[in-house]
Amino acid sequence: MYFIANWKMNPSSLGEAKRLVEQIKSQTKKIKERKEAKIIICPPVAFFSSIARKNSSLAFGFQDISWEERGAYTGDISVLMARDLGAEYCIIGHGERRKYHQETNEICNKKIELCLKNNIIPIYCIGENKKEKSAGKTGAVIKNQLNVGLRGINFVNIKNIIIAYEPLWAISSQKGAQAENPNNVLEVSILIRKILYDSYDRKAARSIPIVYGGSVNYRNASEFIKNDGLNGFLIGANSLSPFNFSSIISRSLNIKNVSEYQRYPQ
Ligand code: PGA
Numbered sequence: 001m002y003f004i005a006n007w008k009m010n011p012s013s014l015g016e017a018k019r020l021v022e023q024i025k026s027q028t029k030k031i032k033e034r035k036e037a038k039i040i041i042c043p044p045v046a047f048f049s050s051i052a053r054k055n056s057s058l059a060f061g062f063q064d065i066s067w068e069e070r071g072a073y074t075g076d077i078s079v080l081m082a083r084d085l086g087a088e089y090c091i092i093g094h095g096e097r098r099k100y101h102q103e104t105n106e107i108c109n110k111k112i113e114l115c116l117k118n119n120i121i122p123i124y125c126i127g128e129n130k131k132e133k134s135a136g137k138t139g140a141v142i143k144n145q146l147n148v149g150l151r152g153i154n155f156v157n158i159k160n161i162i163i164a165y166e167p168l169w170a171i172s173s174q175k176g177a178q179a180e181n182p183n184n185v186l187e188v189s190i191l192i193r194k195i196l197y198d199s200y201d202r203k204a205a206r207s208i209p210i211v212y213g214g215s216v217n218y219r220n221a222s223e224f225i226k227n228d229g230l231n232g233f234l235i236g237a238n239s240l241s242p243f244n245f246s247s248i249i250s251r252s253l254n255i256k257n258v259s260e261y262q263r264y265p266q
Helices: 014-029 045-051 079-084 095-100 105-117 130-134 138-149 182-199 202-207 221-225 242-254
Strands: 002-006 038-042 059-062 089-092 121-126 162-165 210-213 232-235
Touching: 002 089, 002 162, 002 210, 002 242, 014 038, 014 045, 014 242, 038 089, 045 059, 079 105, 089 105, 105 121, 105 138, 121 138, 130 138, 138 182, 162 182, 182 202, 182 210, 182 221, 221 242, 232 242
Parallel strands: 002 038, 002 232, 038 059, 059 089, 089 121, 121 162, 162 210, 210 232
Antiparallel strands: none
16 A cells, blocks of 8 residues: 655755654554555655655655756756656646646656656646536546556556546645545546556556545545555645654554555565
8 A cells, every 4th residue: 555645845944854754754663564555755855865765664756857857947856866866756747736837638748758767656646626526527537637648658667657546626725625535536446447457458457556635634544445446545734744644554554454455565
């Protein structure tokens, strides 16, 4: 199971970031079933090299990269820099990037290709906005995001991707946000696997991890994990609280019927 912490533009100092990562390490060390989980921390780039350590009990990722590998792009960070700093993962196409930076599926596609070329696992975020949800367009939106975002990704590389289903309206920073119903998330995860099956094969459809994001907390986490379709979570606000974050992990792993398929492959 994957537990991905998206710190977004937090915290505001390096000292706090260092404390946070140490607290997360010590809280998660206590979790008995820890080996079944992969815990990935995505801090702001400014703090990355000061807190990301190889051979740590945690893995580290970026929250975004440029769609170009190098060049004159003021303020941007390249995939080569991410790789040089030791990032193993990178969030691509997060709803906030789509909303505030007008990122399209085509841009996501370029970023995913760059990650795969540079041995970084992309965590590709897909999900509908409120208007699309109300209009009953969730399925069509997801299909388009997958078809365009994964265009040109071959059979070998597709196995190195994580899909994050994260409806924009469910992200806790959005007005009136609340988590999506676990049954609806299950339905969407089935749809995602069907689309992957149609474009690739049964193995890809079954083995690609799908995580859910959007107002996940330690009270609702286990409800999602009871469904076999999910392989973990992308967690925003609650990843900034070591107690809440580790409680989400321990409660998810404590579900008695967590199947072989949901476990992180060692
Ligand atoms: P949230 O954020 O857990 O605060 O809803 C999730 C995300 O945006 O990745």
